[in-house]
Amino acid sequence: MKRSRKAADTSTPAKIDIRSVASLARVSIATVSRTINHVPTVDPILAARVWKAVRELNYFPNTQARALVSGKSRLLGLIVSEITNPFFPELIQEFEHAAVAHGYEILLGSTNYEPKTMELCSRRMIERMVDGVAIMTFGIEDFLLDRFTADNIPFVFIDPAPSRPLNSVLAVDYRAGIYEGVQHLAVLGHRDIGFISGPLNRRSAQSRKAAFLSCLESTGIKANHDWLIEGTHTLDGGRDAMRHILALPNWPTAIMCSNDMTAIGVQHALFEANLKVPSDFSLIGFDDIHLAEYTIPPLTTIRMSCKDLANKAIENLLSRLNPPEGQGEDATTITTRLIARQTTGFPRNTLQDLKQTPARKPQSR
Amino acid sequence: MKRSRKAADTSTPAKIDIRSVASLARVSIATVSRTINHVPTVDPILAARVWKAVRELNYFPNTQARALVSGKSRLLGLIVSEITNPFFPELIQEFEHAAVAHGYEILLGSTNYEPKTMELCSRRMIERMVDGVAIMTFGIEDFLLDRFTADNIPFVFIDPAPSRPLNSVLAVDYRAGIYEGVQHLAVLGHRDIGFISGPLNRRSAQSRKAAFLSCLESTGIKANHDWLIEGTHTLDGGRDAMRHILALPNWPTAIMCSNDMTAIGVQHALFEANLKVPSDFSLIGFDDIHLAEYTIPPLTTIRMSCKDLANKAIENLLSRLNPPEGQGEDATTITTRLIARQTTGFPRNTLQDLKQTPARKPQSR
DNA sequence: GAACTCAGTGTAAACGTTTTCCCTCAGGTA
DNA sequence: TACCTGAGGGAAAACGTTTACACTGAGTTC
Numbered sequence: 001m002k003r004s005r006k007a008a009d010t011s012t013p014a015k016i017d018i019r020s021v022a023s024l025a026r027v028s029i030a031t032v033s034r035t036i037n038h039v040p041t042v043d044p045i046l047a048a049r050v051w052k053a054v055r056e057l058n059y060f061p062n063t064q065a066r067a068l069v070s071g072k073s074r075l076l077g078l079i080v081s082e083i084t085n086p087f088f089p090e091l092i093q094e095f096e097h098a099a100v101a102h103g104y105e106i107l108l109g110s111t112n113y114e115p116k117t118m119e120l121c122s123r124r125m126i127e128r129m130v131d132g133v134a135i136m137t138f139g140i141e142d143f144l145l146d147r148f149t150a151d152n153i154p155f156v157f158i159d160p161a162p163s164r165p166l167n168s169v170l171a172v173d174y175r176a177g178i179y180e181g182v183q184h185l186a187v188l189g190h191r192d193i194g195f196i197s198g199p200l201n202r203r204s205a206q207s208r209k210a211a212f213l214s215c216l217e218s219t220g221i222k223a224n225h226d227w228l229i230e231g232t233h234t235l236d237g238g239r240d241a242m243r244h245i246l247a248l249p250n251w252p253t254a255i256m257c258s259n260d261m262t263a264i265g266v267q268h269a270l271f272e273a274n275l276k277v278p279s280d281f282s283l284i285g286f287d288d289i290h291l292a293e294y295t296i297p298p299l300t301t302i303r304m305s306c307k308d309l310a311n312k313a314i315e316n317l318l319s320r321l322n323p324p325e326g327q328g329e330d331a332t333t334i335t336t337r338l339i340a341r342q343t344t345g346f347p348r349n350t351l352q353d354l355k356q357t358p359a360r361k362p363q364s365r
Numbered sequence: 366m367k368r369s370r371k372a373a374d375t376s377t378p379a380k381i382d383i384r385s386v387a388s389l390a391r392v393s394i395a396t397v398s399r400t401i402n403h404v405p406t407v408d409p410i411l412a413a414r415v416w417k418a419v420r421e422l423n424y425f426p427n428t429q430a431r432a433l434v435s436g437k438s439r440l441l442g443l444i445v446s447e448i449t450n451p452f453f454p455e456l457i458q459e460f461e462h463a464a465v466a467h468g469y470e471i472l473l474g475s476t477n478y479e480p481k482t483m484e485l486c487s488r489r490m491i492e493r494m495v496d497g498v499a500i501m502t503f504g505i506e507d508f509l510l511d512r513f514t515a516d517n518i519p520f521v522f523i524d525p526a527p528s529r530p531l532n533s534v535l536a537v538d539y540r541a542g543i544y545e546g547v548q549h550l551a552v553l554g555h556r557d558i559g560f561i562s563g564p565l566n567r568r569s570a571q572s573r574k575a576a577f578l579s580c581l582e583s584t585g586i587k588a589n590h591d592w593l594i595e596g597t598h599t600l601d602g603g604r605d606a607m608r609h610i611l612a613l614p615n616w617p618t619a620i621m622c623s624n625d626m627t628a629i630g631v632q633h634a635l636f637e638a639n640l641k642v643p644s645d646f647s648l649i650g651f652d653d654i655h656l657a658e659y660t661i662p663p664l665t666t667i668r669m670s671c672k673d674l675a676n677k678a679i680e681n682l683l684s685r686l687n688p689p690e691g692q693g694e695d696a697t698t699i700t701t702r703l704i705a706r707q708t709t710g711f712p713r714n715t716l717q718d719l720k721q722t723p724a725r726k727p728q729s730r
Numbered sequence: 731g732a733a734c735t736c737a738g739t740g741t742a743a744a745c746g747t748t749t750t751c752c753c754t755c756a757g758g759t760a
Numbered sequence: 761t762a763c764c765t766g767a768g769g770g771a772a773a774a775c776g777t778t779t780a781c782a783c784t785g786a787g788t789t790c
Contacts, residue, residue: 016515017746028770033748041768058512063492064429064438065746069775073429083454084655093448093475105489108473110461124470127428147423150381235659268659290449294600294633296661382776393740398778406738430776434745735788743780750773759764 016057025053036061067129076317077125077133079109079118079140085233085261086289087306091136094310102318104131111137113199119144126151132317135159136309138202154320156313158334159203167320170312170332172204174211177302177336178256181284182215184300184338185254190282190347194227194252196241196262205233208258208286227252231262238265239272246273253347254282260289260301267295267343278345288339297342304336381422390418401426432494441682442490442498444474444483444505450598450626451654452671456501459675467683469496476502478564484509491516497682500524501674503567519685521678523699524568532685535677535697537569539576542667542701543621546649547580549665549703550619555647555712559592559617561606561627570598573623573651592617596627603630604637611638618712619647625654625666632660632708643710653704662707669701 022029027046034042035050042050053059067073076099080088092108099106107130109121118137122144125133133148135157142163148155160169185193195212198205209228216223226248231237238257245251246269257263263285270277277283277297285292288303312332387394392411399407400415407415418424432438441464445453457473464471472495474486483502487509490498498513500522507528513520525534550558560577563570574593581588591613596602603622610616611634622628628650635642642648642662650657650666657664677697 019746029747030749030770030772031768034769037748043768046769058508058515060488060491060512062433062494062746063489064433064494065775066748067775068427068429068433068746068777069748071775083458084451086449086451086454089448089451089454096475110458123425127425129427129429150423235655239659264656264659267661268663271661290600291629291656294604294629296632296636298633384776394777395740395742395779396738399739402778408738411739427776430745431778432745433747433776434778436745731790733789735786737786738784740783741781744778745776748774751771753770754768756767757765760762 016059020057021053021059024057025049072131073129074104075107075128075130076104077107077109077130079111079121079135079137081137082112083110086291087287090289091306091310094307098311098314115139131321134313134317138204154317156316170334172304172334173336174208175215177338178211179215180338181256181302182219184340184344185282186219186221188344188346190254191221192252193221194245194255196229196231196238196255196257198231198233198258200230205258212256233259233262235261235265238262239269242266242269256284258286260285260287260292260299263299264295277343280348282345283343300341300344301339302336303339304334309334381424385422386418386424389422390414437496438494439469440472440493440495441469442472442474442495444476444486444500444502446502447477448475451656452652455654456671456675459672463676463679480504496686499678499682503569519682521681535699537669537699538701539573540580542703543576544580545703546621546667547584549705549709550647551584551586553709553711555619556586557617558586559610559620561594561596561603561620561622563596563598563623565595570623577621598624598627600626600630603627604634607631607634621649623651625650625652625657625664628664629660642708645713647710648708665706665709666704667701668704669699674699
């Protein structure tokens with residue numbers, strides 16, 4: 001009745017609720033409810049009448065009312081860092097796919113790396129009564145986790161901390177993939193390897209950097225701290241970090257990046273400087289987004305399967321929603337592995353001279 | 366009481382609702398409601414007590430109950446084609462930004478180009494009682510629109526059709542940008558221009574293709590229908606379309622793509638075939654996603670501002686939610702324009718010979 | 731000092747569902 | 761025929777809010 005309609009359409013559009021279905025089907029609303037929820041005891045004759053009415057009126061049940069009374073929203077929260085990093089859309093898609101397969105919908109939140117936004121997201125999740133929440137980003141505060149616990153909302157996340165429940169962490173084995181990457185470079189002959197991390201105020205970025213450093217050490221390569229740059233996990237961040245490295249007196253021969261977007265930014269900085277990949281620099285990314293296959297040349301990277309991540313997250317959440325009989329409450333782990341494409345090759349000072357035109361003197365050893 | 370907790374934590378975690386706040390603050394629930402909704406008539410003394418209780422209990426109001434009784438969910442639906450095409454995350458981000466600026470949240474749906482999924486999305490939007498919905502994809506059926514109308518849910522979309530309300534369409538002026546693109550190529554000397562469209566069962570793809578053809582004609586260039594390929598708006602689609610063109614006996618000298626992802630796929634196919642951009646082929650994309658600046662070489666493309674699109678969509682929706690005094694109910698139009706970067710240059714047979722190594726004979730005229 | 735106002739509260743009725751409980755009635759049994 | 765059983769359906773309570781309405785008192789006006 002609020003909005004007045006334009007045309008000769010005088011009648012208020014009839015609200016279509018369970019009552020209208022009930023009266024059209026000449027049954028009680030209880031029967032309608034039972035029918036649409038597939039309760040087996042309802043008389044097929046009545047059920048048929050109900051379905052007919054549902055179709056005729058184009059009736060959709062009101063989810064809010066449903067959730068309110070049943071206490072279950074059939075909604076799974078998914079909090080990610082940043083929707084414009086293609087890794088996350090891929091993750092979201094997998095997550096959504098797995099969720100709907102189990103009859104859930106997803107409520108998306110994106111923090112943009114801001115603690116304030118993270119808090120807002122968590123709040124929304126609670127307000128909308130999600131049945132569970134997957135936190136695929138870093139830096140969630142314990143007090144928010146406590147609020148989830150208070151509302152009995154199970155959560156999964158990839159941000160391990162000593163104080164936190166083990167059964168809710170999806171441990172990513174960064175080290176395995178990064179080790180493969182470092183080995184791959186070492187075998188090619190690289191000894192001067194730089195690393196562009198994500199923003200170091202997140203634990204994941206720290207984990208990846210720490211993994212890199214430790215892999216370097218176990219491969220017997222000495223780290224040069226001038227080549228450990230803090231990036232932002234974005235195209236711009238990768239480009240800027242590489243520009244910074246190119247301004248250094250000594251250059252590494254290979255760069256590892258803590259995500260693929262960073263690596264693509266690096267490729268661009270190299271293109272600007274008229275340097276070639278992999279002949280001047282070898283380059284390894286992390287994530288293996290679909291785009292990695294399409295860069296020029298295609299990006300060697302470390303795959304973290306977002307399908308795996310999504311499925312394990314959902315599986316974990318669901319198992320705590322409908323607790324199965326006996327099961328181990330172990331931390332799940334997500335593996336990573338190297339996908340070798342065309343951005344890695346022999347270092348420039350091993351097999352070939354510098355016939356290219358580098359603007360500065362490369363690292364000699 | 367459902368889930369049993371692990372530890373010595375025997376007490377059921379107390380449900381925190383408006384009643385608990387009311388009793389802690391020693392006021393009625395009505396006063397709590399008025400306080401948290403900033404109704405100005407409440408006594409500051411009581412309000413202070415309420416806020417204190419809210420903080421103490423960490424109370425979040427239940428959105429479902431709120432929406433149920435007020436009839437307003439403060440939720441805006443956003444339906445997009447495909448979340449893994451970076452254009453859409455950028456759009457989503459802008460949309461969300463504008464939405465929260467007005468106190469709304471967004472409910473995201475992604476159709477993956479499947480009519481069935483589109484129907485499911487629309488259904489979710491209605492079930493969750495969105496206050497309005499922006500349909501940023503194509504191929505929505507009239508019966509779904511009717512359902513929105515029946516529930517008095519305003520919608521905006523970019524899929525014009527004769528039968529549809531003018532005030533709800535965001536007309537995109539594809540022609541302006543495409544014309545600039547064709548002109549740009551013509552000035553460089555290109556006469557043989559191919560076009561890779563999106564999936565032609567969507568009207569937008571048809572619109573862009575039609576715009577291209579019409580621009581070609583008004584520039585006095587004859588279209589070659591062998592070079593009009595139907596793509597999928599994806600990386601893979603672009604690559605495959607270009608492979609197809611390269612298998613033809615005659616090649617165009619320039620390719621326009623109906624989105625940037627397609628263009629990046631084309632670049633990859635060219636890379637595979639050891640062909641150079643722009644010396645062998647000029648290339649123009651559409652959308653201007655952030656990544657376009659980062660391809661190698663950076664992509665010349667036609668910008669459709671997703672910020673503009675998002676803002677206009679929200680503006681339209683909001684103006685119909687809270688109808689202002691007097692305003693024109695015109696169709697809004699979104700402009701497009703050429704962003705010239707480095708994938709366009711002189712055609713290969715105008716200024717230079719074929720010193721490259723093309724696998725096949727190029728088109729001669 | 732009585733009658734009015736009106737600011738500020740509280741009570742209770744919605745909102746559209748699910749779900750518990752009770753009732754009816756058909757069919758089976760003695 | 762009288763009784764029991766149980767399948768199936770309806771009435772009504774509940775979910776956590778907002779909001780219409782009624783109420784209380786303090787301040788104002790004569």
